[in-house]
Amino acid sequence: MNPFQSFLDKLHDTFIVDDRWTYLTNGLKITLIVTFFAALLGIVLGFLIAIVRSTYAKTGKLRILNFLAKLYLTVIRGTPVLVQLMIIYFVIFASFNVSKIFVAIMAFGLNSAAYVAEIVRSGIMSIDNGQFEAGASLGLNYPKTMIHIILPQALRNILPALANEFIVLLKETSVAGNIALNDLTKGGDIIRSATYEAFLPLIAVALIYLAMVMILSRLVALLERRLAKSDLR
Amino acid sequence: MICVENLTKAYGDLQVLKGISTTIEKGEKVVVIGPSGSGKSTFLRCLNLLEKPTSGKISFEGRELTAMKEKELYAVREKMGMVFQHFHLFPHLTIRKNITLAPVKLGLMPQADADKKAEELLRKVGLFDKADQYPNQLSGGQKQRIAIARSLAMNPDVILFDEPTSALDPEMVGEVLSLMRELADEGMTMVVVTHEMGFAREVASRVMFMDGGYIVEENAPQEFFTNPQNPRLKEFLSRVL
Numbered sequence: 221m222n223p224f225q226s227f228l229d230k231l232h233d234t235f236i237v238d239d240r241w242t243y244l245t246n247g248l249k250i251t252l253i254v255t256f257f258a259a260l261l262g263i264v265l266g267f268l269i270a271i272v273r274s275t276y277a278k279t280g281k282l283r284i285l286n287f288l289a290k291l292y293l294t295v296i297r298g299t300p301v302l303v304q305l306m307i308i309y310f311v312i313f314a315s316f317n318v319s320k321i322f323v324a325i326m327a328f329g330l331n332s333a334a335y336v337a338e339i340v341r342s343g344i345m346s347i348d349n350g351q352f353e354a355g356a357s358l359g360l361n362y363p364k365t366m367i368h369i370i371l372p373q374a375l376r377n378i379l380p381a382l383a384n385e386f387i388v389l390l391k392e393t394s395v396a397g398n399i400a401l402n403d404l405t406k407g408g409d410i411i412r413s414a415t416y417e418a419f420l421p422l423i424a425v426a427l428i429y430l431a432m433v434m435i436l437s438r439l440v441a442l443l444e445r446r447l448a449k450s451d452l453r
Numbered sequence: 454m455i456c457v458e459n460l461t462k463a464y465g466d467l468q469v470l471k472g473i474s475t476t477i478e479k480g481e482k483v484v485v486i487g488p489s490g491s492g493k494s495t496f497l498r499c500l501n502l503l504e505k506p507t508s509g510k511i512s513f514e515g516r517e518l519t520a521m522k523e524k525e526l527y528a529v530r531e532k533m534g535m536v537f538q539h540f541h542l543f544p545h546l547t548i549r550k551n552i553t554l555a556p557v558k559l560g561l562m563p564q565a566d567a568d569k570k571a572e573e574l575l576r577k578v579g580l581f582d583k584a585d586q587y588p589n590q591l592s593g594g595q596k597q598r599i600a601i602a603r604s605l606a607m608n609p610d611v612i613l614f615d616e617p618t619s620a621l622d623p624e625m626v627g628e629v630l631s632l633m634r635e636l637a638d639e640g641m642t643m644v645v646v647t648h649e650m651g652f653a654r655e656v657a658s659r660v661m662f663m664d665g666g667y668i669v670e671e672n673a674p675q676e677f678f679t680n681p682q683n684p685r686l687k688e689f690l691s692r693v694l
Contacts, residue, residue: 350537354535358607
């Protein structure tokens with residue numbers, strides 16, 4: 221039998237027999253769902269934390285919230301996401317019958333929020349204080365100045381760092397198999413254990429992650445170009 | 454219109470303002486001069502409470518700013534325009550949006566009315582063709598004229614100018630000063646911190662000399678420049694004129 225024919229057989233065996241490719245497509249679906257909603261949770265919570273922290277830094281208000289935010293960042297950034305995931309699943313929700321997807325979204329979202337918060341805070345603090353003063357001198361209060369003047373500029377500056385965080389998040393969800401969630405990585409692993417063939421399923425999984433990241437990067441590049449309009453000289 | 458009583462400001466141990474009292478009437482054009490570090494910019498920034506005074510009272514149109522809740526303070530600032538040395542235009546917004554942002558977001562006028570007002574102001578400052586450009590596409594002098602238009606969009610009762618020409622290339626100083634002169638002629642109340650002695654002499658109704666955290670001397674420009682009393686002012690004028 222020639223090597224090409226044996227490769228085709230393996231391919232057939234790995235992906236076609238018993239519709240094994242559906243482990244990958246179903247897994248990808250779960251990976252994308254978890255990543256999308258975790259990113260959403262991370263953005264919302266991360267922005268709130270960043271606003272609390274920078275408001276405290278700029279005005280001295282929100283002292284207690286700032287303390288809580290700092291505590292949160294310390295704990296979340298100080299422990300591995302896999303440990304957090306397992307604590308949420310096996311400890312916090314141990315006695316509840318709760319969907320694994322929901323648990324994964326919570327764990328990865330709460331984790332990502334800590335990193336998003338620091339990225340957004342660095343963006344806010346990088347804006348010249350004169351912008352706050354210009355807002356104030358026009359009668360715009362702190363929240364209005366923040367929303368209309370500071371955040372749009374900060375967002376543009378931090379876009380590459382935020383994109384990076386979401387790329388990391390997408391790949392980090394690959395540990396969700398530890399709570400028996402059948403995500404993309406787990407899907408490849410199931411095929412491997414069924415066929416005793418490691419190369420093809422794992423390479424397929426890697427290629428799918430790579431493709432996702434490349435698409436995400438492309439989307440961010442487009443967004444960056446749109447936001448860079450005001451940079452024209 | 455603006456009444457300052459015993460204003461002091463300290464940053465830690467550094468006493469910048471050591472007791473300033475003065476009154477600025479409606480329609481006055483007060484020019485504040487003095488060596489750097491004399492506290493003149495700090496004084497100006499205290500007038501709309503961008504700097505919080507350490508002690509003393511500041512009143513605007515009969516209301517005491519230093520005793521106000523923050524919410525009321527923002528409402529007062531709508532009527533006190535400010536023009537900064539480094540312009541502080543909003544770089545992410547077009548020139549038109551720079552001018553209309555505050556009136557619209559504060560609910561003072563709908564976008565259409567604000568746009569009309571912005572057009573009017575852009576014609577006034579001679580930059581009508583720049584409405585849809587971004588601040589980075591303008592020269593320094595143009596940016597400062599836009600900053601003035603932006604503060605005018607709020608229909609302020611007074612405009613505070615914090616060294617409005619100090620960051621400009623020399624050939625652009627004139628266009629900004631002539632716009633300020635135009636405002637002065639229209640009766641706008643102005644407080645101007647500047648190093649432009651010619652402007653002080655020609656436009657001011659009163660010139661104020663600050664040194665070491667005090668107002669050392671103030672007078673009508675004619676008297677101020679031809680017959681200075683205080684030795685420090687004499688020395689300062691001999692160096693800058």
